[in-house]
Amino acid sequence: MRVYQYGCQPPTHNEKLVHENMRAAHKYRNVLVEIERGRRAAVRVILGQRVHELELGAEKAKTALDDAIKVVMRARAKSRSRSDTDTQRADIKLAREANKRARQALAMARKAAREEPDTVRALDEIQLRAAELRRGARALCGTYWGTYLLIEDADQASQKSPLYDGTEPNDPRFRRWSGEGAVGVQCQGGLSVRELYAGKDTRIQLHHAPDPDRRGKQTPHYLLRMRVSSDESGGPVRSTASPLPTSPGNTASSFSRSSTCAASPGPEGRRVRTTTTRPRDATGNWLR
Numbered sequence: 001m002r003v004y005q006y007g008c009q010p011p012t013h014n015e016k017l018v019h020e021n022m023r024a025a026h027k028y029r030n031v032l033v034e035i036e037r038g039r040r041a042a043v044r045v046i047l048g049q050r051v052h053e054l055e056l057g058a059e060k061a062k063t064a065l066d067d068a069i070k071v072v073m074r075a076r077a078k079s080r081s082r083s084d085t086d087t088q089r090a091d092i093k094l095a096r097e098a099n100k101r102a103r104q105a106l107a108m109a110r111k112a113a114r115e116e117p118d119t120v121r122a123l124d125e126i127q128l129r130a131a132e133l134r135r136g137a138r139a140l141c142g143t144y145w146g147t148y149l150l151i152e153d154a155d156q157a158s159q160k161s162p163l164y165d166g167t168e169p170n171d172p173r174f175r176r177w178s179g180e181g182a183v184g185v186q187c188q189g190g191l192s193v194r195e196l197y198a199g200k201d202t203r204i205q206l207h208h209a210p211d212p213d214r215r216g217k218q219t220p221h222y223l224l225r226m227r228v229s230s231d232e233s234g235g236p237v238r239s240t241a242s243p244l245p246t247s248p249g250n251t252a253s254s255f256s257r258s259s260t261c262a263a264s265p266g267p268e269g270r271r272v273r274t275t276t277t278r279p280r281d282a283t284g285n286w287l288r
Contacts, residue, residue: 030174032134060102061098061102062102071091103167146203147183205225209221
């Protein structure tokens with residue numbers, strides 16, 4: 001699989017609709033973050049009931065290590081040198097070893113707790129409820145499906161991250177809206193570059209648009225059209241981004257997904273880039 005990126009100018013058609021999609025996608029992402037944080041909190045409650053004593057022991061070991069380090073740091077700050085004693089260094093070493101043992105014991109206990117029949121049933125119920133909430137959030141997100149798939153890819157990646165960072169909860173973070181976002185199109189079954197140039201596909205099109213550079217020479221540019229919504233009859237509503245410099249490459253390759261990222265106008269202007277995945281050549285072999 002290869003990902004190609006090209007510079008692209010701001011949309012020249014349906015720009016408002018593009019940014020409405022980006023704003024809705026941002027809200028959808030934060031809704032999924034809230035669902036995932038809730039799922040993780042529920043899982044931690046279930047696991048915590050099985051390993052409560054070990055969690056307390058790990059917290060005490062971490063506190064003891066922090067206290068031993070603080071003693072040394074205060075002594076160094078006061079003397080402005082590495083004035084810690086052998087006893088203090090030995091205390092830190094012992095505290096680190098105790099903290100390591102406590103964390104390892106807790107990790108093993110959490111792993112074992114996940115395999116208990118009652119825990120498995122409870123975790124499965126949590127997963128089902130979270131999946132139902134995600135389906136409801138998707139139905140109400142207000143973004144075109146090619147765009148919400150980008151958000152769901154990020155959500156699925158966050159679900160695979162560890163439940164804990166040491167002894168502390170590890171949760172995905174909410175994102176502040178900065179005026180930047182992405183819209184996307186997925187070409188199910190792939191789309192050859194020849195089909196992309198033909199301009200007949202309702203999802204994404206690329207048209208040759210010669211544009212003279214500053215020295216008057218003709219340089220290859222392309223006009224990108226992406227589907228960002230549907231009209232009342234289900235037909236495509238597209239946005240057009242003006243010219244995409246350089247050729248997209250081998251016309252025998254095929255596209256599976258295209259995404260366009262855009263930034264709102266600011267002091268430094270606006271920049272847009274297009275990312276296209278082309279996993280197979282004309283014979284069906286993976287690109288290297």
